[in-house]
Amino acid sequence: MPEIANLRPIIDLKISALGCVSVMGQSQSRVKEYNQDAYVAFTSYIGDDQVHLFAVFDGHGEDGHKVTDYLKSVFPQELETIAFHYLRGFASVADVKEGLKGVFLKVQEELCAQLGVDTEASGSTAVVALMIRDDLFCANVGDSRAMLGHKSRPWRVLPLTHDHRPESPREKARITVKRGRIESKYLPNKAAFGPMRVWLPFRDAPGLAMSRSLGDAEVHEYGVSAEPDITHHKLRSNDRLLLLASDGIWNFMSNEEAVALSFRFYDKRAASRAAESLAAEARRRWRQEGDAVDDITVVTVFIN
Numbered sequence: 001m002p003e004i005a006n007l008r009p010i011i012d013l014k015i016s017a018l019g020c021v022s023v024m025g026q027s028q029s030r031v032k033e034y035n036q037d038a039y040v041a042f043t044s045y046i047g048d049d050q051v052h053l054f055a056v057f058d059g060h061g062e063d064g065h066k067v068t069d070y071l072k073s074v075f076p077q078e079l080e081t082i083a084f085h086y087l088r089g090f091a092s093v094a095d096v097k098e099g100l101k102g103v104f105l106k107v108q109e110e111l112c113a114q115l116g117v118d119t120e121a122s123g124s125t126a127v128v129a130l131m132i133r134d135d136l137f138c139a140n141v142g143d144s145r146a147m148l149g150h151k152s153r154p155w156r157v158l159p160l161t162h163d164h165r166p167e168s169p170r171e172k173a174r175i176t177v178k179r180g181r182i183e184s185k186y187l188p189n190k191a192a193f194g195p196m197r198v199w200l201p202f203r204d205a206p207g208l209a210m211s212r213s214l215g216d217a218e219v220h221e222y223g224v225s226a227e228p229d230i231t232h233h234k235l236r237s238n239d240r241l242l243l244l245a246s247d248g249i250w251n252f253m254s255n256e257e258a259v260a261l262s263f264r265f266y267d268k269r270a271a272s273r274a275a276e277s278l279a280a281e282a283r284r285r286w287r288q289e290g291d292a293v294d295d296i297t298v299v300t301v302f303i304n
Contacts, residue, residue: 019299046084200218
């Protein structure tokens with residue numbers, strides 16, 4: 001029989017503090033006009049204090065900000081029925097996972113049909129965390145991340161997502177069979193630099209540094225996917241931190257560093273200060289490497 005949601009949580013879990021920050025970066029080549037990151041943070045989602053929804057979106061391309069504006073408005077609407085059915089015991093864990101997958105694929109189709117948004121070469125990551133009582137579902141495409149921090153000595157990290165990189169065997173196989181090219185960028189002296197990217201088979205574009213995304217219709221024809229990886233975690237009493245962030249954090253900070261820094265503020269329930277400190281430290285590290293700073297978004301959730 002399918003695993004149906006229990007009507008009572010094993011433990012009494014509550015959100016004790018929530019912190020969110022989204023900071024526009026700076027470009028070496030031009031003045032940035034938009035922060036292309038966005039986030040969603042709803043406690044008492046669908047009007048129930050046992051249901052919460054958090055998400056981070058990291059846009060790219062000329063219309064990346066339009067893509068993330070669309071995503072942050074549509075995901076909360078699309079996930080309401082899934083959350084309600086599981087909360088009331090009408091759906092199984094498998095049903096929620098299948099529902100999340102369906103929402104991502106539906107959003108991809110409808111996003112690419114939006115008038116006034118260039119989704120041929122613009123798109124976004126998406127990491128979505130849906131917390132229903134003591135069940136935590138996480139769905140992800142791209143290289144934004146979500147993780148849990150466990151109370152122990154030292155604090156431990158449970159990654160809820162993994163980055164979708166073009167060179168990983170599973171992703172590479174899917175893209176190459178669809179004739180997508182996977183290569184780094186090259187300097188004028190022919191030396192490779194930077195991460196592996198996805199290119200069209202016949203043209204040096206768009207150079208997408210991830211193998212899954214929403215939008216990016218041009219390279220979705222060549223193996224880039226909008227299908228999310230989905231995890232389910234049964235929360236326990238030592239799960240104290242849920243952290244979501246765009247790759248503006250992860251380019252210069254490990255999962256362990258980010259969780260350790262966040263926990264400095266846990267006893268004071270200062271989740272906003274935790275998010276701000278993560279963003280500030282990431283910006284400092286970006287500036288040490290050069291003039292460019294990526295957009296940075298952090299959602300910090302303290303659980304008691």
